[in-house]
Amino acid sequence: MNISQLEDVSSVDVYFICQMIDNIAREPFPYLRNIEDIFGDASSQALTRSYPKFTALHVFIEEVISSVIWEKASSRMETLENGLWVDHLFEANNINMDFDEWRGGVAFGCSIGEYLTFLSEEGFIDQVCEKVSKQVFYILFSNRKTLSSFSSMIRGYVLNAAPSFSPEKFAANGRLKRTRIPSWARGAVFHRDKGRCVLCKTDLTRLFSQKEKIHYDHIVPLALGGMNCVTNLQLTCENCNLRKGSRNTDTSFEYEVWYNY
Numbered sequence: 001m002n003i004s005q006l007e008d009v010s011s012v013d014v015y016f017i018c019q020m021i022d023n024i025a026r027e028p029f030p031y032l033r034n035i036e037d038i039f040g041d042a043s044s045q046a047l048t049r050s051y052p053k054f055t056a057l058h059v060f061i062e063e064v065i066s067s068v069i070w071e072k073a074s075s076r077m078e079t080l081e082n083g084l085w086v087d088h089l090f091e092a093n094n095i096n097m098d099f100d101e102w103r104g105g106v107a108f109g110c111s112i113g114e115y116l117t118f119l120s121e122e123g124f125i126d127q128v129c130e131k132v133s134k135q136v137f138y139i140l141f142s143n144r145k146t147l148s149s150f151s152s153m154i155r156g157y158v159l160n161a162a163p164s165f166s167p168e169k170f171a172a173n174g175r176l177k178r179t180r181i182p183s184w185a186r187g188a189v190f191h192r193d194k195g196r197c198v199l200c201k202t203d204l205t206r207l208f209s210q211k212e213k214i215h216y217d218h219i220v221p222l223a224l225g226g227m228n229c230v231t232n233l234q235l236t237c238e239n240c241n242l243r244k245g246s247r248n249t250d251t252s253f254e255y256e257v258w259y260n261y
């Protein structure tokens with residue numbers, strides 16, 4: 001992460017989206033139709049990809065941002081003259097485009113819907129959603145509780161929808177085949193979990209002892225519809241991993257404080 005991204009992360013909008021994603025992941029019921037649109041049927045194939053860097057969580061975050069852009073614009077609180085939320089996102093994310101002239105015309109005759117359609121067709125909305133989704137991901141990746149809820153939320157699509165579209169990705173027992181974890185994913189999880197088993201806190205840095213084996217555990221096991229995805233991994237010692245087995249989604253919601261006080 002570079003300095004300019006850090007500036008963006010401090011924006012209220014990013015935390016607002018984080019909160020929404022977390023709420024939906026924990027209480028998906030009111031949003032089932034939208035979730036179905038994003039991950040149902042043929043779209044479920046995306047969930048079978050092996051360790052994509054642009055994860056299913058990124059996709060979901062983008063969809064949520066995009067729907068908030070449209071919802072806010074239709075709320076009557078926003079006017080073209082005063083600027084929409086999406087205009088504010090463009091500004092905060094240094095997306096400078098030369099459409100002032102076009103917008104000036106819009107303000108005198110066209111609707112907000114036409115303006116948004118223009119932004120969408122020109123790719124500006126995709127561009128801002130991608131930028132903001134990376135900032136939201138930066139924050140949510142450190143929260144294993146949100147990640148675990150998210151993986152649980154979509155596991156039904158992995159188990160029930162995806163096999164008909166990508167049967168080769170599944171083992172005979174109906175679960176996704178285990179795939180090799182790339183080193184960038186291992187590195188990210190190792191650093192997030194600070195080199196310790198998240199369940200028993202055993203030190204896995206191996207600085208002074210080689211005795212402990214490092215395991216990268218699927219938070220939602222493959223047998224329960226977990227994905228081969230960096231968002232579904234956590235660091236554990238061998239004992240905890242074996243004890244957890246394939247029917248259990250344990251994670252730890254404890255975080256190490258920066259200092260004691």
Ligand SMILES: [Zn+2]
Nearest residue numbers: 197200237240
């Ligand atoms: Zn352990």
